[in-house]
Every structure is written in structure tokens, then in C-alpha cells.
Amino acid sequence: MRFEISRxxxxxxxxxxxxxxxxxxxxxxxxxxxxxxxxGGRPINLLRLGMVVDALSRYLIDAGAMLYPVAGREVxxxxxxxxxxxxxxxxxxxxxxxxxxxxxxxxxxxIADFTGLPLIVVRDLPQQAARFPxxxxxxERLLRLTPRAGGAVLTPGGEPTPPKDGKERLVVVGxxxxxxxxxxxxxxxxxxxxxxxxxxxxxPPADQQxxxxxxxxxxxxxxxxxFGRTRVxxxxxxxxxxxxxxxxxxxxxxxxxxxxxxxxxxxxxxxxPVPRMRAGxxxxxxxxxxxxxIGPRPPAFAVAVVVDDLARRRFVVATDHPVRVGKDxxxxxxxxxxxxxxxxxxxxxxKEHVRxxxxxxxxxxxxxxxxxxxxxxxSSPDIKEETERIYKKSYQLDGWDSxxxxxxxxxxxxxxxxxxxxxxxxxxxxxxxPTVAMRLVD
Ligand SMILES: [Zn+2]
Numbered sequence: 001m002r003f004e005i006s007r008x009x010x011x012x013x014x015x016x017x018x019x020x021x022x023x024x025x026x027x028x029x030x031x032x033x034x035x036x037x038x039x040g041g042r043p044i045n046l047l048r049l050g051m052v053v054d055a056l057s058r059y060l061i062d063a064g065a066m067l068y069p070v071a072g073r074e075v076x077x078x079x080x081x082x083x084x085x086x087x088x089x090x091x092x093x094x095x096x097x098x099x100x101x102x103x104x105x106x107x108x109x110x111i112a113d114f115t116g117l118p119l120i121v122v123r124d125l126p127q128q129a130a131r132f133p134x135x136x137x138x139x140e141r142l143l144r145l146t147p148r149a150g151g152a153v154l155t156p157g158g159e160p161t162p163p164k165d166g167k168e169r170l171v172v173v174g175x176x177x178x179x180x181x182x183x184x185x186x187x188x189x190x191x192x193x194x195x196x197x198x199x200x201x202x203x204p205p206a207d208q209q210x211x212x213x214x215x216x217x218x219x220x221x222x223x224x225x226x227f228g229r230t231r232v233x234x235x236x237x238x239x240x241x242x243x244x245x246x247x248x249x250x251x252x253x254x255x256x257x258x259x260x261x262x263x264x265x266x267x268x269x270x271x272x273p274v275p276r277m278r279a280g281x282x283x284x285x286x287x288x289x290x291x292x293x294i295g296p297r298p299p300a301f302a303v304a305v306v307v308d309d310l311a312r313r314r315f316v317v318a319t320d321h322p323v324r325v326g327k328d329x330x331x332x333x334x335x336x337x338x339x340x341x342x343x344x345x346x347x348x349x350x351k352e353h354v355r356x357x358x359x360x361x362x363x364x365x366x367x368x369x370x371x372x373x374x375x376x377x378x379s380s381p382d383i384k385e386e387t388e389r390i391y392k393k394s395y396q397l398d399g400w401d402s403x404x405x406x407x408x409x410x411x412x413x414x415x416x417x418x419x420x421x422x423x424x425x426x427x428x429x430x431x432x433x434p435t436v437a438m439r440l441v442d
Contacts, residue, residue, distance in 0.1 A: 005047075009088045011429045012050045016067055016097040018263065019271035020250060021300045021316050023068035024238070024415075025056050025143060026111045027120040028104055030075045035122050037147045044078060046085040048152075050430045052120060052145060055152040059143065060238065062417075063426035064304065064313040068117065068273075069098040070108045070285075076100065096262040099273060101285040106131060107276060114246025114274045116239045118143050120154065140237045151428075156237060238415040249274050249282060253298075254291035256284040264291050271300050271316055301363045303356065304417065306402075306410040307340040310426070311417060322357035324368070325411060326350050337409060345406040353405050359396070363413060365403050366394040374404040381416070 017023050032052050034044050039051070049069065056065040075081075076089050093100045101107055106128045112119035113132045120143045129135040135142065143154040242250060254275050256264035263273055263286050275282035281290050298319035304311040305325070315335055317323050324334040327341060328351040341349060350369035357364050367373040372391040378400035388395070397403070403411040 005084065008047065008050060008430055009084075012047075012053055013088075013092060013097060015053045015065065015429060016049075016069060016092060017270065018068055018096050018099045018273040019316060020068075020111075020115045020117075020274055021271045021302050021318075022066050022314055023115070023117055024060060024062070024066050024314075025118045025120050026068040026070065026108045026115075027052055027145075028108045029069035029071040029098060030078075030104070031122050032120070032145060033075070035145070035147075038145075038152050039147075039150070042080070044080045046081065046088065047430060050428075051152040054426070054428045054430060055145060055154045056120070056143075057426035057429075059154040059156075060311075061426065062304070062311040062314075064311055065426070066314055067120075068111065070104055070111065071098050071100050072104045073100055073102050094262055096268055096270060096273075099263060099285055101276070102288060107285060109135065110276065111274060112141065113243045114249055116242045116246070118156075118237065118239070120145055134240070138240065141240055245277065246274060249277075251297055253294045253296065254282060254284075255294045256287055256291050257289050258284070258287050261286060271318060272297065299358050299361045301358065302414050303363075304412045304414075305335065305337055305340070306412050306417060307337070308408050311412070312340055317356045317358055317363060319358045322355055324352045324355050325405070326353040326369075328352075337405065341406075341409065345409055348406045349409065354403060354411070356411070363397045364394050365390075365397060365411075367391055369405075376402045376404060376410075378402075 027049075029049060030044075032038075032048050033046055035048055036043060038048050039045070049067075053065065053067055056067055057063055059065075071089070071093070076086065076093060078086070081089070089098070092098045099107075099111075106125075109119055109125060109128045109132050111117065113134070118141055119135075122145050125135050125142075139157045143156055145152055145154055241247075253272060254264045255266070259265060260267070261284060262268065264275070264284050273285070275291050276285040277283070278288070278290075282293075283289060284291050300316050300318035300321075302314055302316055303323075305313045305315075313335070315323060324331065325337060326334075327336060327338040327346055327349045329336055330352070334352070337349065338346065348371055350371070353367070353369040354373055355366045355368055357366070365373065365375070367390045369391075372389050375388045375390060375395050375397075377386045377388060377398075379398070381400050383400075397413060400413075400416050402413070402416070405411070
């Protein structure tokens with residue numbers, strides 16, 4: 001069992017980051033680790049962070065969703081954790097995969113404010129709304145974590161939604177199948193449109209027609225009731241604009257006086273987090289001291305590997321960090337898509353198919369394959385697509401452009417994912433954890 005727990009911790013670890021380019025939501029680590037209602041187990045359990053990762057994956061329909069956890073320093077030595085959990089936490093802190101700060105207070109909300117990332121909460125935050133009015137005014141920026149069917153779900157809006165009619169609604173857990181009814185019709189942040197004509201279907205059952213918001217009524221009226229392989233444009237909230245202070249802070253690189261600082265030290269290998277504001281001065285969240293402005297932050301882009309309309313993995317391309325993508329790149333830091341390829345795709349895609357780099361503030365792709373690469377050009381999410389095939393040459397990505405290595409194998413910038421097959425389902429990071437997994441896949 002210890003072996004499986006180690007493995008599941010390693011799997012969770014791959015989904016944690018404090019790089020603001022890569023992260024997709026921020027959370028108070030201790031608050032979820034102590035959220036006993038999630039599984040009814042120990043008073044504090046690090047595996048609950050995996051439940052949050054799973055819930056975020058299902059909310060975003062993104063099997064590579066990345067979480068930014070913030071932990072109070074005292075959690076690292078919390079006696080109620082196992083020695084294994086304390087060891088893992090220490091490693092995550094040293095590697096900059098979680099942010100450690102003496103006092104958490106409103107730091108997660110501050111990160112959400114500065115970056116625009118959604119904030120995962122387990123309780124209301126009335127005091128913090130005074131500093132961050134969006135907590136009250138833009139509730140869709142809060143994702144409320146609640147226990148559901150042995151796992152956890154995230155509900156936008158900050159309010160816990162009680163199950164209707166005393167019945168639990170179907171949610172995706174473990175290996176369950178997605179419900180036929182559109183997810184969460186009461187979710188105000190969800191809006192769906194058909195991206196292409198849906199196959200004719202039977203009208204929705206009468207009990208699923210009434211009381212829907214207009215958007216959803218037109219959605220169902222247009223025959224998308226059965227998802228099957230229906231493509232659905234997703235407009236669910238993924239990220240707000242950074243606040244003014246946040247935008248200024250994220251435009252610069254910062255340096256902490258502590259040489260070993262995992263957040264703002266010189267040896268940090270991933271993109272930086274955002275400083276904490278203390279008495280009007282940018283400060284290191286770990287060490288509390290003022291951080292020094294060492295110049296403009298080089299532009300960086302998050303890119304998702306999307307296979308069969310499900311995002312599988314996210315990575316960052318930065319000015320000083322070009323990335324090669326293919327089925328077997330030489331450098332282990334590059335991105336291999338081999339895991340997700342069927343035979344024909346594997347035969348087509350080169351070991352190093354494309355190189356991605358940042359040039360003059362733009363993302364540039366260079367085809368390095370034998371078969372070429374297709375660029376899907378879109379100036380906006382809604383415009384009709386146009387394609388261009390590049391062969392041994394470069395293309396500067398713009399707007400909503402995406403890169404196709406082979407049919408169904410795409411590289412998509414940031415959160416510009418257009419289509420999601422709702423039948424797709426991210427795998428759980430907890431499937432190796434026996435005690436949790438039994439509940440999750442039941
Ligand atoms: Zn520091």
C-alpha cells in the first residue's frame with residue numbers, strides 16, 4: 001500500500017505548479033486537506049488534494065489540469081500527517097510546486113486577484129470580499145468544492161448547490177460515465193452552442209425541458225441532447241483578467257534575497273509565481289522580505305496537448321525555454337505525445353514533429369517532421385476555420401490558431417480550446433490509491 005500511495009503522490013505532484021502561466025486554479029492546501037467531509041477519513045489527508053485535482057479536471061474537462069496550492073508553513077510539520085505526507089510536502093515546497101507562506105490568510109484570493117485564476121473554496125470568504133470586491137461581485141470566479149458521490153465536485157458561483165429533489169445528481173467520478181443531460185443547467189457560467197450541426201435526435205424528455213436558461217433551451221432545441229460524439233463549444237469560466245496590480249507584478253521578474261528561495265530564487269527552473277503585496281511593497285510569500293525587480297518577465301505561453309478533443313497535458317513555452325513536441329523527442333524535458341497515439345497517428349507523427357518557441361512576444365511553431373503540420377487559423381473562436389499546411393518552415397500563431405500534428409492530435413494555446421466531446425473523461429489521479437479509489441470508482 002505504501003508503494004501505491006507513493007505512486008499516487010507522484011501523480012498528484014505532476015498536476016501542481018506555482019507557475020502562474022501554467023496554473024488553472026488556486027487553492028488553500030490545508031483547507032482541502034482538512035476537509036473531512038470529502039471522504040470521512042482522517043482529520044487531515046494529503047490525498048484530498050488529489051480529489052481537488054480530479055474535480056478541477058472534470059470541471060475544465062482537462063485531463064492535465066494544473067493546480068496552484070498555497071500552504072501555511074505550519075502544515076509542513078503537522079503531526080497529524082503521516083511522515084510520508086510531510087516528506088512529500090517538503091519536497092513539493094522545495095521544488096516550488098506548492099507555495100509555502102508563514103500565514104495563508106487571504107493569499108489564495110490575492111493570487112486569484114493578481115492572476116485572474118479561479119479560486120477554489122470550501123467556505124464563504126466574507127472578510128476577504130472587502131479587499132477583493134470580485135468575491136462578491138463575480139461569484140463565477142469562485143469554485144466551490146463539495147463532496148459528491150465519494151469524490152469532490154467544483155461548482156462555480158461559490159454557493160454549495162444542494163442536490164435537487166433530495167436526489168444526488170449524476171456526476172462524473174472515477175470510471176463512471178457522463179450523464180446524458182447537459183451538465184449543471186443551473187450553472188450561470190456555462191453556456192453552450194453547437195459548433196457544427198448535430199445529428200438529428202429525439203426531442204429531450206419532457207422533464208428535461210422546462211426551466212432552463214435561454215441559452216440552454218436553444219441548445220437542447222437544436223438537438224444536442226444526446227452528446228454521443230456531438231461537439232460542444234465550451235464557454236465555461238476559465239480565467240478572468242488580472243487586476244491592475246497583478247498585471248504590473250506579472251510583467252516583471254522578481255528576485256528574493258534568500259538564495260535558495262524556491263519561489264523567487266535564481267535556481268527556480270519553472271516560471272515565477274506572483275509576489276505578495278505587503279504594506280504596498282511586492283514581497284516574497286515564503287520569506288516575507290521585499291523582492292527586487294530584476295527586469296521584464298519574458299513572455300510565456302501555456303500550451304495544451306489535445307487528443308480526441310480532450311486536453312491531456314499542459315506545458316509552458318517561454319522565451320528561454322523552447323519545446324519540441326513529437327512521439328519520441330530526445331530531450332526528456334520535451335513533450336512526447338506517444339502515450340495517446342493509435343497506430344496510424346504514431347506512424348505519421350515524427351519523433352520531433354514541431355518546435356515551439358517564443359519570438360518577439362509571439363508563439364512560433366516550426367515544422368520539423370517528414371509529413372508536415374497543419375495550422376488551423378482562427379481570428380476568434382467563432383470564425384470559420386481556414387487551414388494552412390506548413391512543411392519545414394515556421395508560422396507565428398495568432399488569435400485562436402491551433403496546431404494539428406495528425407487528425408485529432410492538436411496543440412492548443414492557453415485555454416483556447418474550442419471543442420470538447422462531453423463523453424471524454426479525464427482519468428483520476430487517485431486510481432492508484434486503494435482506499436480512495438474504491439470509493440471513487442464504485
Ligand atoms: Zn523568498
